Structures are given as structure tokens and as C-alpha cells.
Amino acid sequence: MPWLTIAIAAPLIGSALCLTLPGRPGRLPFMVAIAGSALSAMALVITAIRFDPSSGMQLVETATWIPSLDVAWRVGVDGMALILALLSAVLFIAAISYGVGPRPMTRAAAGLLLLLEGSTLAFFLAEDFFLFYIAFDVTLVAMYFLIALWGEERRHYAALKFFIYTLVGSLPVLLGIIALFLASDPQTFDMIRIAEEQPMAGAGVGASLVFLAFFIGFAIKTPVVPFHTWLPIAHVEAPTAGSVLLAGVLLKLGTYGLIRVNLQMLPEAFASYALPVALVGLVSVIYGALVALAQTDLKRMIAYTSINHMGYVVVGVAAAAATGISAEARDLAIDGAVLQMVAHGLVTATLFFIAGFIKERAHTRDLGKLGGLMRPMPWYGTLAALAFFASLGLPGLAQFPAELEIFLGTFDVWPGLAAAAVLGIAITAALFLRALQSAFMGETPERLMHLPDLSRREVVAVAPLVLLFVAIGLYPRLALDLINSASWLIGN
């Protein structure tokens, strides 16, 4: 069975099905959405069982598409693609179970969520640039509507900004893809072949330009400073489930591309730009943490910590690309970078749920207006404390092993840069403790005294994420044995 194709097709077919549903409110769109995402998740779990972590790209499914350009339906998995696809499947189920917009979910919301899921999975599983690029852009369209239709007050501005900014980012990616296509011989969009044959090897300036084109596109998507300004506003205005998916899944498109294309297909060019890229990552780490420290809106604060956490990923990837890094340190850096994507996906998604839960009750996310929430909402407070500590990298929770691996790998080539990156953990500790102290501890204002604690629906949405980030934190090999970057990173 073409399980990967099923994993992509199930949500897309569900999405198409939503178009044909009757317009009157009912539970049907929700059922379709859950069924589509569950079927997709099942196909991915089966793939994970069939997957052999010790060999690289595998389980490739192909079908002819446009033979004259050697465009084909090519999907496959290696450790990174599989773990990110699994992460997406989990987050989409959580987001769909929580819902977007009016309840019960409308067919438009269900259709858009499924479209987003299908295109995201297609992106992670694509091994053909044609599909890769289409998926990259379709995710934008779906997310645009999720924000523009069900976001908060300034949703139109935020959605448009998100859409245009990232669309502009996808143009250099398109140019890069065309350049790689033209350089390959015989010309192909086959990503596996391009990664193997390295058509740009020794191409000098040309390779650098292609590298930069891809890097800018992915840097906007990740986002790294200074291309990050679409992120806070998009997060603040997006509906809760939209923020969850944006941070949990869509930001990974950027760093996934950075590894899949820049590192795997243009390693020579990357090696010569490794230090500048690492510095960009370091700036994101420190800048994101400091600006997050200055925020009073919980959601905006979380958005900036995303910039900090994704900065670590960029640092790790750049270290792995640097010349002179030991094989062990490179495996640590890439394992850590991929694990950080997973950990950040789980933890930050939980954080955005937390921000959404309180907004729904207290109608504010302003840390100055919240206080003493532990008293009326002990379970909610415990959940928030756990997620805050996870996000500041407490051992036993998923981000600690990821960040430690990135630090260990980076220290091998750039000890000073790694040491500077470690400073980020003290700033994130400060900002989360500050938020914990002002919103959850101390006196409870009267108007917050009778807020209800977590509802069943909310628990259902976050429980899988919490379980996963605790489990991975205690035993990171749950993810690392699957990721096993040593088996697919070319150049070993």
C-alpha cells in the first residue's frame, strides 16, 4: 500500500469532501476532519513501523506526472521527514479536536484545516521539487484563510502580512529550484537524485547565489531575525488552533528546508556561509529571548520565544555545515536540531493552547491584568508551569536534550558562539518565571476568582502534547532513534 500517498491524500480528500457537505451547522464537518487526520496519522504510524532507522531515504513512492520535465509524484521518508510528519499528524489532531471558529466546526474550517494538513504533509514527504514547491505555497493559502476568517481584531492585516511576506519568501525558493533543475544533468526535479549528484558542486558564485536564494526563503519561514516581524502579529491575531499549527508545524517548514536543501544539496556553499548563518541564528536566539522578556501579552511573548528556539535550530544546522566539525559533533548538532523542531512543536503548541484558554475565560492575555491564577485554576496553573519549564529547557522535558545536543555539537567548532547561545537559557528562564509569577502566583483579583478550570475538550487537546514532551524529555531516544541523522546526512 502507498501509505505515504494515503497519508497526504486522506486529508486532501477530506478537504474536498467538506466542499460538498451541507451548509447547515452540524457535527459532520468535525467528523470528516477527525477522520481525515486520523486516517493520515494511522498511515504515518504504519510507515513508522515499516521504517528502518539505520538506512536513509526509503519507502519512496513514485508515479509519473510530467515526464518531459522529469516531474513526478515522489514521496519518501528519512528520519527527519518521518518525525516531522508524525509531529504534524499529532498537532493537527489536537488542533482539530480543539477546533477553529464557531462550534461545532463549520465545513469551511474543517476543509481549510484538512487542506493545511495535506499540504504540510506533502511538503515534509515530498522528494520532488515540483510537489515541494506547490505544497510550500498551498500551506500559505490555507493558513491565510484560517487567520483572516477566524482571527482576532486585526486579523485581516495580520493575515495579509503573513501571506505576502512568506509568499515573497517563496519566490527565491522557486528561483533556486529552477536553478537546481537547470544545473542537474539530465534535468530533473527529483530531490533524491539532486541530493546525491550535487549538481551545484564546484559551481562557485552560482552555487552561492542558489544557496542564498533558498536561505532567504527559508529564513523568512523559520523565521530568523531580521525576517521575523510577520510572526508576532500573525500569532497574536490568529485563532488558538491557528497559532498552534503555525508555531508547531509551519515554522518547521523553514528549518526543514534549510536541512533538506541547503545542507544536503548545497553543502559546499553552506560550508562557506556556515559562520554567518550561525551568527544569524545566534542573533535570533538572543534577540528573540530579550524581546520576549519585554512583552506583556502572553501570546506575543510566546511568539518571540519561538524565534529564540528556532534560532537554536539554525545554529545547530550551521554548525553541522561548518568545515572542520567532527562527525560525532555533526550528528549531535543535526540530531539536536531536528529534536528541537519536534520539542518546540510540542511545547510551543501547548503554550499557545494555554494562551488561548485564558483569553477565552478572562478575555485578556495581558500578564499585568492576570494574577494568582493558581488559586481558581490549579490544573490550568500546573499545566502552564509544566509547559513554561519545558520551554525554558528544564531537564526531564523535551527541549533540554535538544538544546544540549545543539550546544554540544556547536561547541566543537565555535566554542564562543555556543557559549553565547547558552546565555539564552538564562533569559528564557527569567521571562517564563516572570510570567509565572505575575499571572499565576500572588494575589488573585476578584474578577478572576471564579474562572473555571480546564474543560474536558481542553484536556483532550493538550494531553497528547504534554505526554509526548514529557516522554521525550525523560527518554529522548523515543525520537532520536527514529531521527538518527547519521543514516541520512550526506557526507558521512
Next chain:
Amino acid sequence: MNEWILWLAVGLPIAAAVSVRFAPAGAALAPWLALLTAFPAWLLLLASAGGDVAASSFTWLPAGGLDVGLQLDGLAAAMSVTVATVGLIVVIYAGGYFEAEPRRRSALAGLLAFIGAMQGLVLADGYLTMLIFWELVGAASVRLIAFSRDDPAAAPAAARAFLTTRSADIGFYLAVLALFTASGSLDFVAARPDGTLGDVVALGLIAAAVGKSAQVPLQTWLSAAMAGPTPVSALLHSATMVAAGVYLLIRSEGLLAGWPLELVGWIGAVTAVLGAGVALAQTDLKRVLAGSTTSQLGLMFVGLAAGGPAVAMFQLIAHSAGKAGMFLAAGIFQHNRETTSLAGLRGAGRKDRLAFAGFVVGALSIASVPPFAAFWSKDHIVAAAEATNGAWFLLVLLATVGGAAYLLRPALILWQDEGSDKIEPRGRKRMLLGVGALGAGSLTLGLVAQPLTSLLRAPDLPVSVASLGLSLAAVAVGGLLVLTSVRVPERLMTAFRIQFHIDGGLRVLVQQPILRAANALDSFDRGGFDATVDRIGRGTVLVARGQNWIERYGFDATVDRIGRGTVLLARGQNWIERYGFDAAVDGLAHRIGRAGEDLRRIQTGRLYEYLRGAVLGGIALVILITLAALL
């Protein structure tokens, strides 16, 4: 077998914490569960005394070949038993202390969870495992310090404790990175790697220990942490968690040989004296004890630097019994008087003599009065310092003077014949049981020197008659200073009470610049970056509008004009065609046709007509030739 016991030592307290938190009878169950969780540690001590070693680990980060695991050796066994025993006593006591507290299950569970994390730190088989539990211990302490929801100081104190120690933990991270890069492993090593990396390892570990053990200049978080419940102060902030810094340095002793140990000794000696001064200047009993803890931990640093692991460890064990005992007694006074300020506690000891007895035993021990436990352990530190470094020796003696003084002062205040209070009966028996158990420890633990040295396979502890005499004299001087009420300049006392503006200094030098930078970057982010992006966006829209205008009024109009022009042109051509070409051709024929007539007219003699005919004929000819050439 021992491998299983190792994991049980860590796992049982955590399982007990979960049971206490969620079982309806959790509070009643807690002491029994605590007793159960203490067993593995005692079994490990027995095994270690019998010469056993054990280790158990599993791969945690495969790419680096890094394991997480636990191990048993003499040092781990000694520390593990200390944690388990003090932990057990404090949990029993806390059952009484929290009897009236509606959230007591949460508090007891927090203490048990802390014990589990602390056992992990103690039994860690390398720096990775130790870092993991080191941070978990810090997180567990946040929950415990912030336990009180009525005290507005509790939450900020918890945040401060965590942030100070975590900032210092950057040192631990860097040490781990440097050690791994230098040696490819994170096992405990016997020697420091060469070069800068080795220096980073040593400095990083020392920084982490300074933070956790509240040494100068990072000691102020400990005073603030006294906002936590008293059993928490007894367990975390005197006996165990703050001792983790000392334990880390003892573990790393081989790696610290040379200048790092020298640095450790200096930090400890200076902190011992300053901490004593801080303790003397306090107006709150718990803060007196916190200052004392800082000072005593400093002595352990000196003990390690000058005398080696066994000297420091002996002091650690003796101190844990004495100081925790005093805290537990202070908790009883606190219940009787609902305050811990010295002014409010005036006479509280005379009214509650059993608790006061426990307090005094602990105080005598910590003040190094023979024959109590810490007298013996302190004596070895004094002797070792005398043999190693004259300055340390003087500072240690000064700290001893201070120790006698800062403990006699509150004891005298507690004993004054003043105040009227009833003894709070709730939970009293269990609280007294805890005080009594630790008092017994202070009386007898002086005897552990011999077994401890053999357990640690350490050489005999240093002794010297001269240092013994001087040490006793120092105690006497300290006592006399208080009894004669020597006037201390107010400014000096203030300086000690506010701890030399260290808090303010940290606020001005670290906290405020970071916050200012954060705010500046934030406004830059909104005003600079984001506005730039928006400007680019608006610029693009403007350009688009401009293009639109050009399109409409420029291009389009031009096109229209071109179109109209073309039409005009076409019409023109049509006209030319009709009235030009055709006319020309017709005209030519016509003219040729009429030539005869014209020729006849020539005959008319009208000369100007001849001329006109010639010109027109010529023009027509030129046009015809030109057209023929163009076509």
C-alpha cells in the same frame, strides 16, 4: 541487586510524592512512605560499607554516546543517607507543621519529590545525569518556596532563587560542553583536561557551586528564600540542596586540583566571614539561620580546598543535623507566635523549653562547642586551613568567632523572660519528634569521622592542638562579644544586614540593563523592523498605485492615443488613398487625357499654363517614382 536499589532510591520518593498528592489519605500516609523511601539509601550505605560499588546506566543521547545513569561509591552513599535521613525527619515534622494547612498534601508531595531529585543528583554517575537532577532540584525548590499564597514575598523569592542559581548554572552547561569537547565523555574524571577547555570546566563547575551553595557574591537569594515554609528551609536551604554545590565540588576534587581549589578556598573563607556578619545583623530568626548556612557552607569550601573531601563531607553531615534541627525548632516557635522575627520571638524559648532545648543543641553544635558534632568537624577544617594557608586560617577563626556570636544572640533573645503565649498543640508531637531526632544527631554525629574516612577511603583527618586551642578561644571570644554587648557601629551592621548592596548591585548591573535592553529591542522591533517591513509594504502599494495611475493615465492613455493615432493615421491613409493616390493616378490619366486639349491650350499662348503643367507633371512623376521605389 544494588543496581535496582540505586534506581529505587530515586524512584521511590517520586512515586511516594505522586501517591501523597493524589491519594485522599495522602497526608497521613506521607511519613510512612517517607520511611519506605529512606530504606534504599540505608541499604546502599550498608553495601558501600561492605566495599560494594555499583553502576547502572542507559544510552540517552546516542549521537554523542552519552549515558544517563546512577552509581554507588562511598561518597554517594554518605550523601544519600544524609539526604534520606534528614528528608525523612523533615517529612515527619512537616506532617505536624502543616496540620492546619488545607494544601498540606501538595506541600508534603513537594518535599518527597524534592528528595527524589536530590537523590538523583547525589547518585549521578556523571556530569550529564548530575546536571539533569541539579536543574530538577532547582525547579522543585521553586514550587516549595512559592508554596505560601498569602505571603506576597513568596513568589518573587522563588523566582529569584531559581534565576540566580540558573544563571550560575550557565557555568555548569559550559563545563559540560568543554569537558565533552575535550574528552568525548561526561564521566566524572580524575584529572582536568589540558588548556583553556580544562579551565572552562573548572571555572564553570565552581560558578555553578557558588550559585547553588549561596556563596559570595550570589548569596542573597538564600535570605529571600526564607519566605518558604520552615520545613522547606530546613530541608532545602540548610541540609541538602544548598549543600549540592559542596557535593559537586567534592565530586570534582581531582579535576579542580591546583588553582581552582585555591579559588574554592578563597571563596569559602571570605563567604564564611561575610555570612557570619550577615547572620549577626539580621532581625529575623530564619534569616539569621540563612546567613549562618552561607557561612557554614563557606567553611565546607575551605575544608575541601585545604583538607580534602572527607573534611568537607564531615562538616556537611554535622551541619545538616545541627542547622536543620534549629530550623525545625524555629518552626515550632513560629507556630506558637506566628512570626519568625526576633522581636516577636522574645521569650519564646523560655515558654517552650522542649523546642528550645532542641534549638540550643543545634546551636552549640554549629557554634563548635565540644562535644557536639560540628565541633569535631570544624576542628578539622581549622587544622587543615592552618596547615595550608595562613589567610584562610585567620578567616576561619574569624568565622568561628562570628558563629558563636550569631547563635548566642538569638538564643539569649529566645530565653528572655518576656511575652505570653500559649503553646500551639496542633501537630506538636510530630514536630518535637523531628527536633529531637536531629538533636540526637548533633549529639552523636561527631562519632562518624572514622567510619566516614574509611567509607571515602580518605587519609586520616588533620588535627592540631594549637588550632584546637585557638578555635575554642574563638568560640569564647564570640560568646563574650555578645554577653558584653559590644557596640558595633550601626553602619557596619546595616552593611551586613543589606548584604553590601549586592542585591541592589545585581539589580543595577545585571537585571536593569537586561530589562532596558529588552525594552529597547522591543520598541526597536515594533518601531524599527516591523515599521520598515510595513513601510516596504506600503511602498509597494504606492508603487502599485503609481503603476496603476501610469497604467490608466500614462500607458493606457498613451495606448489609447496610439490607438487613436493609428485610427487617425488609418483614416489619413484612407484619405490619402482616396484623395491622394487615387486622385494622383486618376489625375495623371486625366491629365494625360487632357494633354491634347492642354497642348492645344498651349497654343493659346497662355504661357503660365504651360509652366503649371510642367510643374504638376514633374511632381506627379516624382511621386510615382517614389511610390514605385517604396513598393
